[in-house]
Amino acid sequence: MLNRRQMLQGMAAGAGATLGLSLLPERLLASSVSRGNPKRVIFFMQNQGFDPATCIPEGMKRSGSLAKVKLPEPIRALEPYKERLHIINGLHGLHTSPSHSAFFGALGGYRGGDGVPPSASTIDYELSNVLPQTLLPHLCIGMDSIENMTTKPTLATLSASGAGQPIFMHSNPNHLYQMLYGGISSGDIRRQHEARSNVLNQIEMLAAEKGQGLPPAEQQRYGQYVQGFEEVNGLRDRLDTVADHLRQFAPEVDSRYTRPEFETDWHDVLLDLGISALTSGITNTLTIGSGRGEIFGAWKGLGIEQQGHNLGHMEQPGNPIWIKIRQYNSRMLVRIMETLESVPEGSGTMMDHTLIVYTSNNADRQHTNGANWPVMLLGNFDGAFKTGCFTQLDGKRPINSLYTTLLRAAGQNCDRFNMDEKLAMKFDAGNGPIGELLV
Template identity: 80%
Template sequence: MLDRRRMLQAVATGAGAALGFPFSADRLLAASAQNSTPKRVIFFLQNQGFDPATCVPKGMKHSGSLAGVKLPEPISPLEPYKERLHIINGLHGKHTSPSHSAFFGALGGYRGGDGVPPSAATIDYELSNVLPQTLLPHLCIGMDSMENMTAKPTLATLSASGAGQPIFMHSNPNLLYQMLYGGISTGDIRRQHEARSSAFDQIKKLAAAKGASLPAADQLRYRQYVNGFKEINGLRERLDTVSDHLRQFAPKVDERYAQPEFETDWHDALLELGISALASGITNTLTIGSGRGEIFGAWKGLGIDQQGHNLGHMSQPDNPIWTKIRQYNSRMLEKIIDSLESIPEGSGTMMDHTLIVYTSNNADSQHTSGANWPVMLLGNFDGAFKTGRFTQLDGKRPINALYTSILNAAGVNCDRYNMSEKLAQKFDAGNGALSEVLA
């Protein structure tokens, strides 16, 4: 068991001078002295939709306690965690045009679509700016078929830092491990890390020099590339300052990395890297995209031969294929909970101050209108959310209202998230946070 206070002190002391934003041991320790603790949020989005019949307990048509009911088979691994669970049915996302996927709109609460750039920052990025700053404020990981993860190890479809500013998710655990822990590794991993770092330095310099002679429109694009490489290099330097601390959390590199038998080997490795980033204090906001926000995805390691778009045309309730996928996700959620529960923080554990948001970037199904967008919450975010509950809403509040609720719980005073008054008149029957979910 690790002492969370000493862990934060180690990170802050080593990293404070290297960061471009306020982050210091004094700040974190002052918060600890005031009996406040860092908070973190995890978003887990499964593609192809989240049918309510796979999460709403049989026979429950009205809001109530989960204590005396049995969870549906697809989420049965969460049965021991019912007191931490809140199932919400009846939110909507009709304004996001989800269909095959709402893409950036799923976490942005605005109109999305294939190839449509984000029109504003997404909720995960907004929270990463509100929660106590970390070395890497926001980490995105994406799970897909081996072919897709290998051909496109980074992809941006779900998260954004602003209008036209997508955030890339990492899908190759080898590359992500190098980014997070290459500086404390040995052998081939260390050599590859140093080679990539040197290449990034050179590319940044070349891009900066070449960009100056380009037309104004192209200069903007070049500056985005330069800033991207600058951020990668800056992260590498910041991580190097806390190398001794990170050694406690770096996952063991095994055959799953270089010689995966199935794509689920990489899925599992990516999840472990995401958990380690949370546990070590590298990040406090993690976004997981199973299917990476698109219509693809594969789970051959679960004995499922079907993949991609075909899965979206299958009914999910009582479907053994979807039961396997949803149970696999539930076991991932279980692993996150158990890992964070094992680390003391404040007067409790890291999990006591964490919120996990599980849903789909497709609302309830493929080719959906978004009229129903089921969501599961796990954890109470330091007592901010009700747990052990099922809440049935009337379909008149949008997913934006849930995001507003999370922002309120994180200390942001706002009545709406990414929704103008004009849009709200058509798509939101209320205002402010969801009283049904906040404690």
């Protein structure tokens, strides 16, 4: 196997001069001596809730080892990886008002709602800033029905860079492939990439010119619009500087991209693109929204005819439909782990320095008050987290405390995430990270 650090040497050298002092070669490598081994975080958010009975081994009522228990059928694919698994029950999100979905509040730890803009940044974005800087700091992908992914190829409901600053998920794999690998492609993909690049460059210039004539009160808001085009065009230019490196990681484009039989074909290739962005080193933070943080979603490729909101009104434990969906999720998690495990990094593999956070934007179920918010962690984040165990908490600490724990493990000095003292007095019985989760 190729050593990832050796592969990234060429990438950093070629891109450093282009990107300027803000992205020095040692930062691109994300492996400088002062920062230790590179780390990465993956958030996998399933809509419609995550019933604890679908992940907690039968009869397990208190914290303990998973070594001698059998995982429930919905997550049975994770059985060979129990030593890397940590199941957490007893966090809450009462203050997020999840109901149909907490939307941005699921990863932000604040009150969310349908059509409500984010009130602060989300944990995935904050971690992307704390972890070593990369060419694409944060990638979000969203999985839904073919109809929704086609008509709305981008959608923002889960991630945000700040108050009123949503981050869009990519749901059309053809568009995402063009963004990541269009510069190294040929044929129609290359022609579409060049045409799109020319159009976006022109739009950026025109938008910048028009904005100069706006009243001062409007210029700031309009400037955010222009900045969006600058970021897209800048990312494309940065990726072009490392084209030779990217060729080693670009997935093969097949009929699933252009002629998907089911939406799960697009789900699968979107996952491939997300994994390739991680293994190539162009990002270290990936957010996956299955159902895209809303009440929709479809899995006809699994033999499930029911779609959308109706799925949320079904009991999950023992339900063959939800067993299929959760098993599909678990297989996706296994694909991520197996791929990262196959890539050497430092004295181990990429998976040794990775943490996967699996939960729902809906706490435990549809129409929930958020009193219980189950979470699964996979990986130990370079030895920071306990694994191979189940932890039952007392329901008095919010999901914000988990996010505080993640930031602490990433090296950020943080006692509370998106929760002031007044709110904490009502919703958090503790302070700082959750000690039961850390080594």
